[in-house]
Amino acid sequence: MTISLSDIAERAGVSVKTVSGALHGGSARMSDETRQKVKAIAEELGYVTNLAARGVRQGWLPLVGVVSDGLITSPFATEIVRGLDGAARSAGMAVFAVNHSSGQSIGSVLDEVQQFRPRAVAYAAMYHKDVDLPPTLAGSVGVMINCREASGRVTSLVPDEEGGAREIVRYLLAAGRRRIAFINLPGILAGSLREKGFRAALEEAGIDPLGVFPAVRRSVYSDRAPSLVSSHVEALLSGQRPDAILCGNDRVAMEVYAALARAGLRIPDDIAVASFDNQVELASRLDPPLTTMALPHRAMGRLAMEILLAGQPEPPHLRQLPFHLVERASV
Amino acid sequence: MTISLSDIAERAGVSVKTVSGALHGGSARMSDETRQKVKAIAEELGYVTNLAARGVRQGWLPLVGVVSDGLITSPFATEIVRGLDGAARSAGMAVFAVNHSSGQSIGSVLDEVQQFRPRAVAYAAMYHKDVDLPPTLAGSVGVMINCREASGRVTSLVPDEEGGAREIVRYLLAAGRRRIAFINLPGILAGSLREKGFRAALEEAGIDPLGVFPAVRRSVYSDRAPSLVSSHVEALLSGQRPDAILCGNDRVAMEVYAALARAGLRIPDDIAVASFDNQVELASRLDPPLTTMALPHRAMGRLAMEILLAGQPEPPHLRQLPFHLVERASV
DNA sequence: CTGAAAGCGCTTACAG
DNA sequence: CTGAAAGCGCTTACAG
Numbered sequence: 001m002t003i004s005l006s007d008i009a010e011r012a013g014v015s016v017k018t019v020s021g022a023l024h025g026g027s028a029r030m031s032d033e034t035r036q037k038v039k040a041i042a043e044e045l046g047y048v049t050n051l052a053a054r055g056v057r058q059g060w061l062p063l064v065g066v067v068s069d070g071l072i073t074s075p076f077a078t079e080i081v082r083g084l085d086g087a088a089r090s091a092g093m094a095v096f097a098v099n100h101s102s103g104q105s106i107g108s109v110l111d112e113v114q115q116f117r118p119r120a121v122a123y124a125a126m127y128h129k130d131v132d133l134p135p136t137l138a139g140s141v142g143v144m145i146n147c148r149e150a151s152g153r154v155t156s157l158v159p160d161e162e163g164g165a166r167e168i169v170r171y172l173l174a175a176g177r178r179r180i181a182f183i184n185l186p187g188i189l190a191g192s193l194r195e196k197g198f199r200a201a202l203e204e205a206g207i208d209p210l211g212v213f214p215a216v217r218r219s220v221y222s223d224r225a226p227s228l229v230s231s232h233v234e235a236l237l238s239g240q241r242p243d244a245i246l247c248g249n250d251r252v253a254m255e256v257y258a259a260l261a262r263a264g265l266r267i268p269d270d271i272a273v274a275s276f277d278n279q280v281e282l283a284s285r286l287d288p289p290l291t292t293m294a295l296p297h298r299a300m301g302r303l304a305m306e307i308l309l310a311g312q313p314e315p316p317h318l319r320q321l322p323f324h325l326v327e328r329a330s331v
Numbered sequence: 332m333t334i335s336l337s338d339i340a341e342r343a344g345v346s347v348k349t350v351s352g353a354l355h356g357g358s359a360r361m362s363d364e365t366r367q368k369v370k371a372i373a374e375e376l377g378y379v380t381n382l383a384a385r386g387v388r389q390g391w392l393p394l395v396g397v398v399s400d401g402l403i404t405s406p407f408a409t410e411i412v413r414g415l416d417g418a419a420r421s422a423g424m425a426v427f428a429v430n431h432s433s434g435q436s437i438g439s440v441l442d443e444v445q446q447f448r449p450r451a452v453a454y455a456a457m458y459h460k461d462v463d464l465p466p467t468l469a470g471s472v473g474v475m476i477n478c479r480e481a482s483g484r485v486t487s488l489v490p491d492e493e494g495g496a497r498e499i500v501r502y503l504l505a506a507g508r509r510r511i512a513f514i515n516l517p518g519i520l521a522g523s524l525r526e527k528g529f530r531a532a533l534e535e536a537g538i539d540p541l542g543v544f545p546a547v548r549r550s551v552y553s554d555r556a557p558s559l560v561s562s563h564v565e566a567l568l569s570g571q572r573p574d575a576i577l578c579g580n581d582r583v584a585m586e587v588y589a590a591l592a593r594a595g596l597r598i599p600d601d602i603a604v605a606s607f608d609n610q611v612e613l614a615s616r617l618d619p620p621l622t623t624m625a626l627p628h629r630a631m632g633r634l635a636m637e638i639l640l641a642g643q644p645e646p647p648h649l650r651q652l653p654f655h656l657v658e659r660a661s662v
Numbered sequence: 663c664t665g666a667a668a669g670c671g672c673t674t675a676c677a678g
Numbered sequence: 679c680t681g682a683a684a685g686c687g688c689t690t691a692c693a694g
Contacts, residue, residue, distance in 0.1 A: 002390070002448075004671055015681045020673065030679060051446045052386035053671035057686050059333070061383050061392075061447075063427070078409055085430070094447065096394070096427035099416070115382045116392075116425065117333075227616075251616050258618055261592055282613060285558075285582050287589055335687055346665045351689065361663060384687035388670050 003045050011041050024049070055117060064088050064308060065113040066097045067106070068124040069131075076297045080124050080145055083301020091309050093119060106133070110140055120308035123147070128158055128190045142308045145300050148318060155307060155316045157300045161190050164293045164323030165197025168246060168274050171291075173201070175331050177244035177272055179210050181236055183229055183256065185248035186214035194276070198246065210242050215252045233259035244331070247275035250282045253290050253330075272331040276323070289328035296321035334376050342372050355380070386448060395419050395639060396444040397428045398437070399455040400462075407628045411455050411476055414632020422640050424450060437464070441471055451639035454478070459489055459521045473639045476631050479649060486638060486647045488631045492521050495624045495654030496528025499577060499605050502622075504532070506662050508575035508603055510541050512567055514560055514587065516579035517545035525607070529577065541573050546583045564590035575662070578606035581613045584621050584661075603662040607654070620659035627652035 005023075009016045014034060021030060022038035055061040066084060068077060085095045096116070100109045113121055121140060125131060125147035133141060138153040149156045172180055182198050185191040195212055202209050213232045216225035229252055236242050247253040253275040260271060267273050267288055277283070278294035299321050307314070336354075340347045345365060352361060353369035386392040397415060399408060416426045427447070431440045444452055452471060456462060456478035464472060469484040480487045503511055513529050516522040526543055533540050544563045560583055567573055578584040584606040591598060598604050598619055608614070609625035630652050638644070 006671075016671090017673080017682085018680060021680090024673090034679085048442055049446045050387070050448060050671055052383050052392050052448050053686095054673075055383035055686090056381070056387050056671085056688075057673050059686075063447075085428075089429075094427050094429060094443075096425050097416075098420075098425060111379055112425075115380045116394075117381060117383050251612060254616060255618075258592075261589075279612075281582060281610075285585060287586075337687075347687090348666085348689080349664060352664090355689090365663085381687055384670095385689075386670090387672075387687085388689050390670075 002050075003047055004050065005047075008038060008041050008045060008047060011045070012038050014038065023047075060117045060119050062093045063116055063118040064093050064095050064305065065116065065118040065121045066095055066124055067100050067109050067113055067121065068097060068126065069100050070102070070126050076146075076295060077124065077126055079295075079297035080301040080304075083298040083303075084122065084305045085301075087302045087305035087309070091305075093309070107137055110137055114140060122304050122308060123154075127188065128161065128193075130189065142313075143304045145304050146297070149316075152318075153316055155314065156318050157304055157307075158318065158320055159190070159295050159297075159300070160320035160322050161193035162197035162200070163320065164276065165194040165246075166201040167323065167325060168276075168293050169198055169201035170205075171325060172244045172246070172272060172274060172331060173205050173207070175244075175272060177331075178207055179240065179242045180207075180244045180246060181210040181232075181242040182212045182246045183215050183232055183248060183252055184212050185252075186216065190276075191248060194248075210236070210240060215248050227255060229255040230259040230262075234263070237263055237265070242271060244272040244274070247273065249277040250275050250279045250290060250292055251277075253292070254282060254286060257286055257290075267330050274331050278324075278326050283326070283328065286330070288330050291328045291331045292326055293323040294326050296323060333381075334378055335381065336378075339369060339372050339376060339378060342376070343369050345369065354378075391448045391450050393424045394447055394449040395424050395426050395636065396447065396449040396452040397426055397455055398431050398440050398444055398452065399428060399457065400431050401433070401457050407477075407626060408455065408457055410626075410628035411632040411635075414629040414634075415453065415636045416632075418633045418636035418640070422636075424640070438468055441468055445471060453635050453639060454485075455635075458519065459492065459524075461520065473644075474635045476635050477628070480647075483649075484647055486645065487649050488635055488638075489649065489651055490521070490626050490628075490631070491651035491653050492524035493528035493531070494651065495607065496525035496577075497532040498654065498656060499607075499624050500529055500532035501536075502656060503575045503577070503603060503605060503662060504536050504538070506575075506603060508662075509538060510571065510573045511538075511575045511577060512541040512563075512573040513543045513577045514546050514563055514579060514583055515543050516583075517547065521607075522579060525579075541567070541571060546579050558586060560586040561590040561593075565594070568594055568596070573602060575603040575605070578604065580608040581606050581610045581617075581621060581623055582608075584623070585613060585617060588617055598661050605662050609655075609657045614657070614659065617661070619661050622659045622662045623657055624654040625657050627654060 005016045005019045009019045019038050022035040088095050098113055120142045122143050122145055123141050124145040129147050131147040132150045141154055144154050144156040184195055215229055233256055245256055247256055253273055256273055265271055275292045278292045283290040283292050336347045336350045340350045350369050353366040419426050429444055451473045453474050453476055454472050455476040460478050462478040463481045472485055475485050475487040515526055546560055548557055564587055576587055578587055584604055587604055596602055606623045609623045614621040614623050
């Protein structure tokens with residue numbers, strides 16, 4: 001059988017309260033002798049705190065629930081969870097993730113999560129999007145990650161897409177590039193925000209963009225949509241040849257690499273290539289290794305947990321976290 | 332305040348026991364009228380079951396803990412978790428993952444997990460390896476995923492590396508390939524088992540392998556180790572040119588693609604390429620899309636949960652799960 | 663068919 | 679400095 005405080009109390013000849021104080025109440029006053037004795041017996045008996053029992057007393061379990069829309073499969077999603085997890089564990093909390101599969105209403109998933117009486121709940125989106133949390137649910141979610149909550153009742157953490165795009169364009173400009181094309185991800189929020197930043201940075205430098213092109217035909221970006229990348233690259237090369245191509249993500253960059261190789265062009269000597277994502281396994285293995293803007297997923301996770309666990313909550317707001325430039329050799 | 336069974340009982344004019352029976356005890360006998368009334372009131376009050384309270388009574392929480400060695404970052408790890416999660420949720424369980432960071436002993440992580448009084452605990456390795464569970468801990472882990480437990484006291488689920496290698500080689504042979512080289516991942520268990528399968532399948536067909544070459548110099552495979560892939564490919568091309576190259580993983584295949592492109596060779600017309608992993612984002616975006624053996628991560632997760640939740644535990648054993656051939660266009 | 667009570671393992675006032 | 683008791687919200691025998 002699993003042993004309890006009262007087992008220890010009995011063995012030590014003290015009350016349960018004393019054992020509880022000795023083991024957990026850091027400030028509980030008692031003789032050092034008693035405390036040591038109790039601890040020794042607990043150790044000897046292999047006592048493991050029963051968090052469920054503590055939880056029923058306190059009204060919550062040291063758990064933080066993360067409900068995410070769809071698959072937690074993407075490397076980005078796991079970065080978010082890692083950020084959350086790191087911050088949570090130093091606070092003695094565990095993270096449990098529940099995904100909000102297509103069939104279910106967000107309300108029912110949240111109910112599922114609430115049954116565990118978690119200390120806090122976060123909502124995480126798999127890609128940067130707008131999310132409408134039903135008004136009745138706004139109270140039970142402490143922070144939204146990677147999405148903008150429409151009503152403004154919940155603090156939302158998102159990547160600063162526009163700023164990230166400005167930064168990478170400035171970097172290309174600083175490297176002497178002037179004829180810059182952007183093969184963007186169409187139909188998603190990140191794409192339109194990045195396009196803004198792309199144009200703003202060029203305008204600020206007094207330079208005309210060579211154009212912004214969609215990586216796929218579909219209005220919504222998907223892995224399965226037929227790629228337009230190589231045809232764009234070919235068209236660009238036979239026209240006003242760019243000296244830099246900015247890509248919507250590392251996979252698009254991979255296709256650009258292939259198209260440039262076919263055309264006999266060298267990276268970065270003939271054309272620089274840069275992108276967004278920093279999917280490490282891919283970006284670092286390309287030849288040459290790809291310069292790319294890393295998304296602040298880990299940082300969003302960490303900050304989310306800090307917000308959740310902070311005593312004094314700030315008023316709800318939208319917080320944009322900066323991308324991080326990973327310089328490799330493609331620029 | 333969060334409302335409890337007694338709030339409902341009071342409002343309904345029945346005992347707490349009746350409420351509990353009406354809401355949760357499927358088989359509890361009572362008038363249909365009472366049951367409906369109780370349910371209606373619960374709904375109206377927005378009652379949410381308190382799992383912590385139930386947990387303290389039953390001795391366990393409907394949680395399954397997964398402790399993994401190191402980063403849950405890899406796409407494979409998340410597949411394992413997805414497999415676990417799917418099976419868990421249909422049993423009303425939530426999965427909480429705790430990673431076993433380098434600083435900590437496995438025992439202390441397991442203690443952390445046990446504090447939640449989970450229904451069951453699994454251990455998952457990030458890549459196929461041998462793991463030595465301290466004898467005292469063997470009892471608290473129900474199943475080992477993606478690793479072989481040395482003592483044999485715990486059921487272990489691993490990919491059938493040898494069988495997977497045999498299958499892909501037979502597939503290459505069936506496609507008429509005869510001069511097959513293998514650029515393998517050195518220094519890891521999966522690599523040596525696959526080499527066995529590779530050689531066995533060729534021998535069974537009465538064909539000599541063109542050779543097995545390490546993808547990296549380091550004895551242990553790592554993302555940062557300098558790649559030997561392109562030099563192997565060049566050497567192979569200038570010698571006894573292969574008609575098929577089997578790769579240790581999709582990233583190695585990506586490098587092989589690049590080396591073959593540089594040499595002006597076409598896939599699969601001149602040389603077929605196949606590999607292990609099925610990292611979808613990569614494999615499906617290569618040109619031509621890559622034929623590759625998918626690891627049974629999801630299946631391991633699902634089976635693990637079934638084993639954990641099964642009433643009658645089988646005696647501990649080692650179970651090898653089959654790979655799954657994903658045919659694309661590179662063979 | 664339903665109630666009153668005991669008990670799960672904790673923590674927190676309340677007393678000494 | 680320590681104990682005895684109450685109580686968190688459930689479920690499970692024990693009675694009727």
